[in-house]
Amino acid sequence: MQSFRAPLASPLFRQTPSFPFMHASEQNQVFAIIDQHATRAHEASAAWAHSSPTVRSGVLRALADALDARANELAVMADEETGLGIPRLTGEIARTSFQLRGFADEVVAGVPYVQVDDEAIPGPPPSGRPRLTRVMVPIGPVAVFAASNFPFAFSVLGGDTASALAAGCPVIVKPHGGHPRLSIEVAKIAAEVLRAQGVEEGVFSMLDCDMSRDANIHLVKHPLIAGVAFTGSYQGGVALWRAANEREIPIPFFGELGSINPVVVLPAALHDDPVAPAKVLAASMLQGCGQFCTSPGVIVVVDDQRGREFVSALGDSLAGQATHRMLSEGIRNGFEDAVARIKANANIEVVLEGNEAGAGPAPRLFQTTGAAFIADASLHEEMFGPAAVVVMVPSVDAIPDVLSAVKGSLTVTIWGGDQDNHENREIVRVAQNIGGRVLFSGVPTGVAVTRAQQHGGPWPASTDPKTTSVGYAALQRFLRPVALQDAPEWLLQRA
Structure with a gap:
């Protein structure tokens, strides 16, 4: 286990002592850091869930602008850690900011706030009925496990983070160890944007500490975490998927686990x-x-x-x-x-x-x-x-x-x-x-960010084939439908 990295000055990051090895007492301190992140995300959850389209879309667009403003510097940093090449990484930054703005457009269009209203019909059932209004409710804090092979598009401010924020869910990012310096820098950028936008602490944070397997499971099993998005190996994904389902109250685990793409x-x-x-x-x-x-x-x-x-x-x-x-x-x-x-x-x-x-x-x-x-x-x-x-x-x-x-x-x-x-x-x-x-033409390497996109498949490609991790339908993963029966008008306006 590598030593802990130095803490960030931002309040979005919990200060982490530096230890050369992960002993039991040190692991307990990591667990405590996870608990702090989860608590702050939970405390911010209600306000972010009820944030207006203007506020929510403004945050997403500001994040995109901040990435674009630092694109050249970030691409160099990413290349030093991943070796993926400046042209590829520059294009990936553009994709990442594009999808942040795309989710902002979905928010402005009202997608996370959609309501389906059935007016009351007098008389006995089955023809008669009460008034029913179907609304979408954010599920709560989401743990995002970043990927190694896309250090921007599937990482700290990648599609999982963007779609969860668009849906009204706070995000806790577990960064990938393959690009730690880049992850810290992108998280700093996010922290600066959220502070400038006046967003409550806890809406976004990153775990800037070394995470053992047990720590990852502790995050997934934390009672204040409401969902998990994961992109990575089959073995690691299955272990966390099992942990999500072994909880006293299981939570949705949206995992992309691998594919051979015939x-x-x-x-x-x-x-x-x-x-x-x-x-x-x-x-x-x-x-x-x-x-x-x-x-x-x-x-x-x-x-x-x-x-x-x-x-x-x-x-x-x-x-x-x-x-x-x-x-x-x-x-x-x-x-x-x-x-x-x-x-x-x-x-x-x-x-x-x-x-x-x-x-x-x-x-x-x-x-x-x-x-x-x-x-x-x-x-x-x-x-x-x-x-x-x-x-x-x-x-x-x-x-x-x-x-x-x-x-x-x-x-x-x-x-x-x-x-x-x-x-x-x-x-x-x-x-x-x-x-x-x-x-039916072209090659599979290349996934367009659109409303019609489906990036997921039957097991073992993903843990929930009904959902996608790319495209604007991805935010539906983090919304739960609720039917309100004969709800007062003040509640419908608030919803």
Whole structure:
């Protein structure tokens, strides 16, 4: 366990002593810090829940403006900690401020304040009824677990924080250890904005202390925490999801846990040219050194001449490509371990195992048969990095069974499915069963922030497939419907 970082001067951060190791007494002090954050968030909850659209949207827009004003400096700081590159990080800051402003627009439009009113009808039921007004109530303080691979868009002021604040919920951020200096700086910016806006302390705070597994669970189980948003590993997410459900009063846990994002390459997509699609897919696999939650991990191809040419071209497109360093040594080690397990599988053929040409790992490409993939669950596991498994099937009819073996996925991509026929309809049906987003062109690496977006999928992609962590519907996660029956007018106006 690393030593604690120095405390921030802002009152939004609890002062934390510096210890070289986490002993029992030190852990108790971390628990006490969490308790302080949760108490302050709880105390601020009622006022923020009833904040006006003008106040709430003003805070979100001010946060976006503050990020943009420091974009160049923050991108450099993020690159030093993550190695993701200035162009990528500059674009991510723009996305983060864009979605903050987008949630502000949703607030002004009245989305978190929507009411559905059924007027009373005299007479006995079932035709008669009282007046019923359905309103949306913020659930309360939300713990946000930041991600490693998007140090802005899924971090301190990322989509989970923005959507929770837009819904009227205070936020406590547990930052990711992969970019601590950046997290502290962004939290300072947020603290300054909230003070300037006159927002009550407790609406936003960040835990600026080292968090053990037990401390993370203490946060999730804290009785004043009303919900959790998590983006990270399957193992860590499942542990916290279980903790949320083991509470005396369980709370919603919105977790994104990992995905292998199958890409189905139908013969129609390769009819004219198998090389160009291979280059497009290779670029998607390499983007961010394969550290996107939507990175293609399984590629399903019909085993015919064009299909084999496509796989060969994909290997050629990946060969010799330089990758940047991965986010952490732990992630790099996890990637190499996953690759080694796949390579050791008796049903796997190595298509590409190149030499490292950059600071990151060499791209890897493996191949297996549809029957072997379906039978072996170990081939369905995510390799978080620039690698994928090609599944060769004897015909298009075999593709639905391969997709069904995948279980839940954030995305499924289908190239060449433009014709309305029985085979394509069946592939699309299964794709919709297992995926949160089904693409018919382009690549899955790239998630637009819109009202129609769905970034979530059946288990194990996410813990609640009915919700999304990207797009403006994300704020619905943190609202709970309440029906008011024959409510007085003062209450309806206040709601």
